[in-house]
Amino acid sequence: MSAWLPSAITALLLYGFGQGLVKKYIAEISPARFCLLFVVARTAVGLGYYLTHSHPDPLDARGRSFLLVTVLAYVLDGLGWILYYRSIQAGPITIVGTLSAAYPALTVILAAIFLGEVLRPLQLLGVLLVLSGCAGLSYSPPDPDQPGSGRGWIPLALAALGCWGIGQTLLKYSYSLALASETNAMLSMMVGGWLTLGVYGLAYGRVPRGHLSHREWVRQWQHSSVPMAMMAGGDVAVIVATRYGPVSLVAPITAAYPVVTIAFARFVLHERITWYQYVSIFCTLTGMYLTL
Numbered sequence: 001m002s003a004w005l006p007s008a009i010t011a012l013l014l015y016g017f018g019q020g021l022v023k024k025y026i027a028e029i030s031p032a033r034f035c036l037l038f039v040v041a042r043t044a045v046g047l048g049y050y051l052t053h054s055h056p057d058p059l060d061a062r063g064r065s066f067l068l069v070t071v072l073a074y075v076l077d078g079l080g081w082i083l084y085y086r087s088i089q090a091g092p093i094t095i096v097g098t099l100s101a102a103y104p105a106l107t108v109i110l111a112a113i114f115l116g117e118v119l120r121p122l123q124l125l126g127v128l129l130v131l132s133g134c135a136g137l138s139y140s141p142p143d144p145d146q147p148g149s150g151r152g153w154i155p156l157a158l159a160a161l162g163c164w165g166i167g168q169t170l171l172k173y174s175y176s177l178a179l180a181s182e183t184n185a186m187l188s189m190m191v192g193g194w195l196t197l198g199v200y201g202l203a204y205g206r207v208p209r210g211h212l213s214h215r216e217w218v219r220q221w222q223h224s225s226v227p228m229a230m231m232a233g234g235d236v237a238v239i240v241a242t243r244y245g246p247v248s249l250v251a252p253i254t255a256a257y258p259v260v261t262i263a264f265a266r267f268v269l270h271e272r273i274t275w276y277q278y279v280s281i282f283c284t285l286t287g288m289y290l291t292l
Helices: 005-025 031-052 061-090 093-100 103-115 121-138 153-174 182-204 214-244 247-254 258-267 275-291
Strands: none
Touching: 005 214, 005 247, 005 258, 031 061, 031 182, 031 214, 061 153, 061 182, 103 121, 103 153, 103 247, 121 247, 121 258, 121 275, 153 214, 153 247, 182 214, 214 247, 247 275, 258 275
16 A cells, blocks of 8 residues: 555544534634634644654754745635635635645646656546546535626635645745755644634634624634644645655545535435435546546
8 A cells, every 4th residue: 555545544534524523513703703614723733643653853953944835825725715614605606616636637637737746647537537426526516596707706716726836836846956855844834824824813713702692602613623624634645645645645544534524414414425426436436447
């Protein structure tokens, strides 16, 4: 088994169950507050990893390029989340969700052009199946009662896709630089997250004083802590998987987490799975097998 694969599968599971718990417990939380909770969880999990693993001195001048590139990667990642939520507010989730699921395709293209990653024909077929499955799992039929929207969401959704694809490619590139360390990348994840998600969350996601009772505030944090920690743990696993594996495979596999989320929704939340979701799950699982 490839050394990076357990980390990629761990990320897939953590993202999938984390999103399922988000759906169950904190669907009522605003996107900006979600960003704030997410960056707090990222900080806690990332700092825990950093303090418990060996690493080069982050202040060593020889590793400055690595830190700058990884911070940029996570600034782009944070901007991608913000743009994604803004696009959902401005446009149809049916199309926005499907479009956002295509970011691994951009990662694969950029990795081939700039990193020289080459996939075997069966792996390439697997990646295409995974991407098709992700798009299918992200699709939901349009609501005829929902009013139409303009086209202002299109540049926002495309920009989110670009931020995520470029950010993950930069993360892989950073590991070719001097004093590269997945442990020090945790610091960059925290810094990049606070520069984007943190600023956005503090500006728009704070609850006004007196809006929530102390009991409601505690309950919200209790319900959000586990799913946010799981998603932050998924980010940590992606950092490790990208360190040791080709990003052309890591990105599609970790982006297939909707398979786990839909299974959670089916068996825990008792939601119905549509026929095209079953087809998408089959495509995703088949593609994942072919990439191994």
